[in-house]
Amino acid sequence: MGELILANEATGEEMTLNMGPQHPSTHGVIRFIIKTDGEIMREAVPDVGYLHRAIEHIAEKCTYEGFMPYTDRVDYVCAMPANHAWALAVEKLAGLEVPERAEYLRVITDELNRISSHCIALGAMAMDVGAITPFTYILREREYVNELLEMICGARLTYNYHRIGGVGWDMPAGWRDKVLAWCDHFAPVMDEFDRLITNNALFVQRLAKLAVIAADEAIDYGLVGPNLRAAGVDFDVRRDVPYSIYPKLKFEVPVGRGLVGTVGDAWDRYWVRAQEWRQSVSMVRQCLAQIDATAPEFWKAPKKLKPVGDAMARVEAARGDMSCYVVGDGGTNAYRARFRTGSFNAMGIIRDKSRGLMVADLVALIASLDVVAPEIDR
């Protein structure tokens, strides 16, 4: 990094700005070194690692079951799918079975968490572009989801809910009705949000045609999730590499269509997330309707967990295809655990996309890719 800064031209025309690890954005501690002439950027180089907590190293020191709380911190904004990825990988490695009720509960909590994560993503995007009120509205809604998840597992952010072999607790009494009541409540909120910001002329003007990522570029850089779908690639892990009980659910996968600009621009990345909300609500309803037909067992805890071999599990987290690769050598701890997250790949594209953008657009670009620091650094 030293040579990048020192090689700065001394003509006085170009300056190197530091968008430091602390900045008033909800994307976390990420640093950008921006070379600009004051208006247009020559490039913005990301410098990550400020939130590196050695989670993968810790996996080697913890038992498979004991590592579950650490997986929350892989992406604390959307922690349930990370839990799910670890549980799925270890269950594949050890060949464990999961009761059906647990699968339903996993999917319900995954989708609720996806909604709350998109709340942050879309609200922060609106706020980074200047509209502060939609963010406060959406945080109000996210509070409800946090409370629902607190009722089921006791925590609002880092849940530690899934277990190897099932989930930690069953639904409390009355929880289903509360979730359904909240789903009914949330539907007009999504419409209000759309009216307020999605089609707002200023918002569209800021985001349309910004940092267009074409489909082949997105695949090449390894973008996943809503970023990939906004570029026009119709792929969703839940539908195409199905896991858990997703094959029993009916849902659509929104793909970017370039409604107000070009396919794959920042507005499309926003719009795909705004459509995914609705699908998640529908999935939650379906699960709650189907869960009654399952047996009451929700956790088949393994007696002895010392698997050998390796296994890869992919889940669709809110930020895309999160894959967990675990290697076991017969001990109680994992020999190697690796989490590959959507935000890590998204950071890789920022340097190339930032060339020629204005400084204000960089903020919009980062927000549209929905990167969060914990996923990048782990």
Place this chain on the structure above:
Amino acid sequence: MSDEVARDANVEANSDAAVSRVRADEWRATAERLRADGFDFLQNLTAVDWIKEERIELVYHLWSYARRQERVVKIDLPRGEPTVASVADVWRAANWYEREQYDLLGVRFAGHPDLRRILMPEDWPGHPMRKDYVEAPSYNGMPTTRANTLELLPIWDKPTWDKK
């Protein structure tokens, strides 16, 4: 080229069956061939430090969007000098993956455009995820360990736990 690589693509999606072992010097050619075959998404790159076997194993997980198919490539590298060709220009996602595995495990990727540490600071000594990694006692003058908090409380009685 090993036989396993030439295996046909009639492998079901979602199965781990398509695992190939490739020699380090064949990796570049294999990668280009796999990319041409339609494996356009480098999904994951892991380096596993098998210290007892004196090798570092690189595991590449590839995915083909067109065929909805997975392929796993494993490469063994000698632990003393783990070097392999970089595929950062075959899959641009590999750019950051390879930097991370270099940072944490010390695998060198020859031909990488910008191989430098990504998560740790530039002047960090050692590769933290190696099994024989021992953290230096201080970094740039800052100590890397802290006293046990419980030992720092002389005014309280040390907690006594009932031993059952």
Place this chain on the structure above:
Amino acid sequence: MKARLWPLLLIVAAGCAAPELAPIRDARPTRLQRGERMLVEASAPLFDVGPPVTVTFDALGVTLPARAVAPDRVVATLDEDSPPLAGASTITVAQGAHRWTSDARTPFDVELCAPALQHLANGWAARLPGPAWLWWALALLMAAAIVAAPLPVVAGLIVVWERKISGYMGSRFGPNRVGPNGWLQWLADGLKLLMKEDIVPSAADPRLFRAAPYLAFLGLFLTFIVLPFSRYAIVADLDVGLLFLLSVTSLVVVSIIIGGWSSNSKWALLGGMRSAAQIVSYELPASVALLTIATLTGSLSTQRIVAAQGGWPWQWNLFHDPFTFVAFFIWFVSALAEGNRTPFDLPEAESELVAGYNTEYSGFRFSLFPLVEWVNIAVIGAVGTLLFLGGWRLPFVDNALIDAHPWLDACGFVVFVAKDLAIVFVVIWIRWTLPRFRVDQMMSLCWKYFIPFSFVCFVGELGWVWLMPPLAGRIVAGVLFAVFGVGFGGWFVARVRDNARRYHDLILNDALGRGDA
């Protein structure tokens, strides 16, 4: 194409066929204070310099002594005993046996104004010991204090109001701890800023750095001189009021550049330059929109502009004709841009990335910049009110009634402040609803859209004033008021009611059925 040339031909013909000029051509100023002098100009050298001259206001029956200073110029003096003057009148100048009169078709609107500060100071100087300049200075200081003292309080109250509005708009309370329901928050914040350490960066230019905030405050403070809060509550009714307003607000631009440059920090400088460029660009459409109103009224004096409107909404300049209607919006948006308010607050909001001009400031010096910004909102409201919304005018009330019942003047003050606060509310509302423009989008909006449109308004207004017969004009004004005033107002109220009904349950009901909402 030929059809469009006809109005031009008519104008030229009218000009050619104009009758010869009356002997007395001009008299100014027409609004005088006791002790002032009026200059009367003739269209030809008519007078003898030396012999006494009298100037008579025919319709008012008042004669003043005067003297000729040049063959075509006469100066009349209003001394302390002059009788009151108010009304439209022709002017007759008599010297010896000769009499010359001004054009009967365009009488002069003569008015004797309330005593000015200078008069007050003269009175003190006459009655109290001490040199005259001392009493002058005291009078000036007194007036300045009366105008300046409420400014921090006004700024503070608007700040708290804004925070409460933004809170309620964002499903939360604003400040609600300090004072009754949070309304003394400004006091706490102001005291805190006063008590902060005053840091001047060592690399900064010491004099300029210290001076910049005061320049900004000066620029803002001076605008209060010409704002007519009621018929008599105006510091000085300058004949060039609007021009004065525009020029002193430019002091704010200067202070921004000085603040950015003297901070000796490249990001402060960039932020300051960008902010200044934005303000200067938007001065153009704002000024041309103001010119539209000046054209309509025929005067740059703020009191004149208010006097030309009426108390009822359909008598406001806003609904007078389509060009003033459009000019209002052009002016309003340009004023938002000049005040660095969302959606034009990129120079400030980019302090996430490139710090604004006030980065290096702290403590009291820093507090002046936001103070200027918030009082500027109130000034925007005031200017909008006086130009477009009828100012302090009340329905059914004219000047004579106000003179007879002084409490009506206080009513006018209240009406002015109410309209001002309504515009301030809209400004705050816009800030908390809309996202912000990027710099290039903002500049292109100004140069590619606002400036052409504002010129169209101005020229259109010229044509309207010249050509439109009064009855047709009134009909158009009525239609505009019906459609945009009543129609829009009704739609707005209906929409607010609908939203309240729809979202009231959404927010306040117990969505989770916990029973403890």
